[in-house]
Amino acid sequence: MPGNIRSVSVVLVGLLCLVFCSQPTSLDAAPLCTNAEAGCHVLSLANLFDRVIQHSARMHSISNDLHSEFELYFLPSKNQIGRVSRNCHTSNILTPNGKENAQRMAREELTEVILKLLVAWRDPLWHFHQSMTHFHDFIDFSSNKSLKMSDMVHELRKGVQKVVEKMQMLGILSNSVSSLMSPEAFLAPGSAEWRLMKDYELLYCFRRDSNKVQNYLKILKCRIVPEDGC
Amino acid sequence: MACARMVKHLRLPLLLLLLALAAECNSMSPPEKPDKLGCRSPDKETFFCWWTPGSDGGLPTVHHLYYKTEGQENMRQCPDYHKAGSNSCFFSKTSIWVEYTVIVEASNALGNTSSDPLTFDLMNIVKPFAPENVTVVVNIEDSPHLTIQWHTPSNIDTKSGWVTLKNQLRVKPDKSKIWKNYASETQTHFTIYSIDLGVVYMVEVRCAIDNSWSEWSNTTFVKVPNFSRKDNSFWILVFSLCLIPLLAAMIILILKRKTVKKYILPPVPSPKIRGVDVQLLKSGQSEDVINAMLLNQRFPVMIPWKDQKEDYLIVSDKETSYLPLEKKKIFILPLAMALDSEVQSKETSEVDHFPKDSESSSEESSDKTESSQLLTKCSSANVLNDEKANRLKGVTEKIFQPFGIGGYVDIPRHEHMQEADYSRVNEVNGDNILIMKKENIPHTLDTQGQEGSVPDNYSMVKEVNSDNVVFLEKHSESVNASFKAKGYIDWVNQKPKNLHMTGHSEMGVCPQLVGCEYVDTVPPPAVI
Numbered sequence: 001m002p003g004n005i006r007s008v009s010v011v012l013v014g015l016l017c018l019v020f021c022s023q024p025t026s027l028d029a030a031p032l033c034t035n036a037e038a039g040c041h042v043l044s045l046a047n048l049f050d051r052v053i054q055h056s057a058r059m060h061s062i063s064n065d066l067h068s069e070f071e072l073y074f075l076p077s078k079n080q081i082g083r084v085s086r087n088c089h090t091s092n093i094l095t096p097n098g099k100e101n102a103q104r105m106a107r108e109e110l111t112e113v114i115l116k117l118l119v120a121w122r123d124p125l126w127h128f129h130q131s132m133t134h135f136h137d138f139i140d141f142s143s144n145k146s147l148k149m150s151d152m153v154h155e156l157r158k159g160v161q162k163v164v165e166k167m168q169m170l171g172i173l174s175n176s177v178s179s180l181m182s183p184e185a186f187l188a189p190g191s192a193e194w195r196l197m198k199d200y201e202l203l204y205c206f207r208r209d210s211n212k213v214q215n216y217l218k219i220l221k222c223r224i225v226p227e228d229g230c
Numbered sequence: 231m232a233c234a235r236m237v238k239h240l241r242l243p244l245l246l247l248l249l250a251l252a253a254e255c256n257s258m259s260p261p262e263k264p265d266k267l268g269c270r271s272p273d274k275e276t277f278f279c280w281w282t283p284g285s286d287g288g289l290p291t292v293h294h295l296y297y298k299t300e301g302q303e304n305m306r307q308c309p310d311y312h313k314a315g316s317n318s319c320f321f322s323k324t325s326i327w328v329e330y331t332v333i334v335e336a337s338n339a340l341g342n343t344s345s346d347p348l349t350f351d352l353m354n355i356v357k358p359f360a361p362e363n364v365t366v367v368v369n370i371e372d373s374p375h376l377t378i379q380w381h382t383p384s385n386i387d388t389k390s391g392w393v394t395l396k397n398q399l400r401v402k403p404d405k406s407k408i409w410k411n412y413a414s415e416t417q418t419h420f421t422i423y424s425i426d427l428g429v430v431y432m433v434e435v436r437c438a439i440d441n442s443w444s445e446w447s448n449t450t451f452v453k454v455p456n457f458s459r460k461d462n463s464f465w466i467l468v469f470s471l472c473l474i475p476l477l478a479a480m481i482i483l484i485l486k487r488k489t490v491k492k493y494i495l496p497p498v499p500s501p502k503i504r505g506v507d508v509q510l511l512k513s514g515q516s517e518d519v520i521n522a523m524l525l526n527q528r529f530p531v532m533i534p535w536k537d538q539k540e541d542y543l544i545v546s547d548k549e550t551s552y553l554p555l556e557k558k559k560i561f562i563l564p565l566a567m568a569l570d571s572e573v574q575s576k577e578t579s580e581v582d583h584f585p586k587d588s589e590s591s592s593e594e595s596s597d598k599t600e601s602s603q604l605l606t607k608c609s610s611a612n613v614l615n616d617e618k619a620n621r622l623k624g625v626t627e628k629i630f631q632p633f634g635i636g637g638y639v640d641i642p643r644h645e646h647m648q649e650a651d652y653s654r655v656n657e658v659n660g661d662n663i664l665i666m667k668k669e670n671i672p673h674t675l676d677t678q679g680q681e682g683s684v685p686d687n688y689s690m691v692k693e694v695n696s697d698n699v700v701f702l703e704k705h706s707e708s709v710n711a712s713f714k715a716k717g718y719i720d721w722v723n724q725k726p727k728n729l730h731m732t733g734h735s736e737m738g739v740c741p742q743l744v745g746c747e748y749v750d751t752v753p754p755p756a757v758i
Contacts, residue, residue: 061441097325099275099392208327211353211440215392222391229416230391 045166049221050229052159056217059152060210066145067203088205090120095212102219108176111164114216117209118157125150128202149206156213172224259287260341264317264334267348271356273386274393274439276322278314281334281345289338295319300329326352353440359383360447361397361418361435368454375423376401376452380435382418383444396438400446404430428456 093116096102102110129146167173222230262284271277283293296305308319319332330352334345361380369375378399386393399420400409414420425431430453434446483490 095327097327099387099390102392103390208351208353212327218391218394222389229394230389 046225046227048163048166049225052156052163053217053221055156055159056214059156060214062145062149063207063210066142067207069142070200070203090117090209093117102216108174110216110220114160114213117213118153118160121153121206121209124202125153128199258289258340261287261291261336261338261343263343264293264336264345267332267334267345269350269355271352272359272383274356275324277324277352277355278318278320279332280318283317283336287338287340289340291336291338294335295332297330297332299325324352356439356442358437358439358444360444361437364435364447364450366433366450366452368452370455374425374427374454375421376425377421378433379419382437393439399435401431401433404432425454427454429454
């Protein structure tokens with residue numbers, strides 16, 4: 001009997017240890033902390049990058065789906081010249097158009113481009129979603145996607161800001177980016193052009209821009225923290 | 231005049247000729263429009279386009295591809311018509327996230343024909359090639375599994391993060407119709423454990439860039455062997471080695487099954503009566519049963535107790551027959567029963583032999599038994615004990631009455647006997663012989679149940695000669711004597727007959743004992 005009691009108590013102690021000792025590791029999964037509060041476990045930069053990259057990939061796939069559905073129901077013919085005005089409201093943002101160009105660009109510039117893109121799409125997507133709810137021809141489940149899309153842009157921007165802060169903290173990034181953090185800086189006159197865009201064009205442009213964001217983030221990650229996956 | 235007339239006449243055939251020539255020329259035409267334009271980027275950095283040319287119109291036709299990107303006004307020509315094969319154009323320097331417009335123009339001597347333009351963005355035409363060098367290795371040593379390895383298509387840049395590849399493979403048994411898909415994210419190797427032995431498997435691999443999947447690779451066939459040869463021979467050897475001793479043990483057991491049976495199940499001893507044949511009993515003849523129970527039974531021989539004490543017989547006189555009887559007890563007992571509780575018997579083989587006047591072959595106590603027998607048998611005679619008789623050892627008071635009617639004399643264990651009761655032993659001849667004194671008292675022991683009376687048919691022991699001879703005195707008194715003598719004589723006469731009749735063994739003890747009634751153990755003659 002004393003042997004049994006002893007073994008049971010050892011097991012209990014072990015379980016208690018597991019429960020309490022596992023808590024520090026569980027903090028790794030906690031949401032991103034602002035200003036590195038006390039008791040908050042800071043994620044590593046690679047993990048942060050992975051998170052935002054996954055997020056952007058999800059965002060792009062949703063936009064791709066929406067665009068395909070829209071094209072299917074409203075614009076059956078393809079290969080039309082002049083079909084799209086190709087006048088995205090983000091055309092004035094200079095974005096590298098290839099791998100070499102993106103690699104040649106400085107980290108700060110690339111980061112700025114990403115942020116600019118994300119900021120530029122927050123309002124248009126929200127309005128797009130609003131217009132879709134009124135548009136009864138649109139399929140119901142697509143309206144969920146438009147809502148999700150606008151949310152994701154917002155979340156992704158915050159995530160990228162966290163990454164930038166971390167990089168600045170680590171000294172990887174210079175502090176020149178911080179001046180561009182506030183959304184108001186991106187509101188330039190002429191940014192209201194998006195109101196003139198038709199819905200389809202908006203979807204087309206956003207699909208492209210979300211792909212840009214995803215690729216830029218990947219390039220940035222493999223340049224700054226070249227771990228597995230690169 | 232004649233010339234003009236000739237021209238007039240020639241005009242019509244010339245016209246006809248021209249028409250004919252014109253008709254021939256109409257089979258040649260400008261080329262048809264090239265069709266089925268397609269473009270593909272295997273690595274998100276380069277791309278190539280292809281087309282299907284139409285009929286060439288009978289004239290040698292060349293095709294040109296012209297492209298332009300969005301924002302440009304002028305069409306530019308294809309930089310490389312050869313790298314991607316015939317009727318194709320390869321673009322090595324590209325821009326992504328820009329719209330391309332591509333047109334193919336076929337031209338021959340008679341004209342040009344352009345195809346429909348194709349607009350695309352590079353990010354939309356990304357489709358990698360299938361993986362290369364797919365190798366499948368079967369391993370059945372520990373547990374059967376397939377190890378599949380492949381290479382990513384060449385020229386794909388994953389290091390810079392520009393391209394992220396996903397892999398997928400599918401496996402199915404040869405006979406089945408259903409593929410089983412497995413996802414391998416960025417690894418270029420995979421292990422499948424759930425395979426069956428003796429089945430041919432087909433394996434295919436494909437990869438994807440940004441959710442755009444390639445074609446499946448060429449099928450790789452692999453056969454999973456049925457068993458591991460090494461294991462099999464080893465187990466066969468072990469099995470056969472274990473089998474041989476088992477077989478040997480079985481054979482031995484079978485051959486010696488009776489011994490084994492005796493060992494495992496020892497026979498339970500069942501009660502047996504010596505000399506009784508159970509089978510005979512079972513056969514159920516009652517006479518045999520009676521014979522078995524009664525006649526064949528050998529009663530244990532009572533061996534005289536080997537006491538240091540010497541006991542001797544007391545034979546009472548005629549005159550002294552009125553003496554207190556405490557020393558005499560006369561019994562008539564049934565067959566072969568011990569007289570007294572004081573009788574102690576030894577259950578030995580000699581005891582067994584005793585009632586029969588046993589053989590001289592009875593070894594150990596033969597002397598003693600002889601003596602006892604001698605004495606008892608001659609108890610009717612005037613056998614008197616003396617103190618000398620004390621020397622007789624091993625004589626007990628045990629008196630046996632052999633078969634037949636007889637009387638017993640109880641011999642009390644008194645060492646000191648009164649002389650009056652006894653006849654004197656004159657001489658002891660040998661170990662066991664008492665030679666009685668001649669006395670005038672012709673009395674014999676009455677063993678017939680009468681106290682003190684001397685039966686008529688008894689006579690005194692006159693002399694004992696040799697080991698087994700006792701001579702009786704003649705009575706000359708009365709008719710009794712004569713009778714006695716007669717009886718005696720008769721008896722004597724009879725004796726040898728009886729003696730002879732009874733055979734061997736009984737004679738050994740007392741062959742020439744005369745006058746003793748108890749010589750025989752056979753049913754006594756009705757002498758008395």
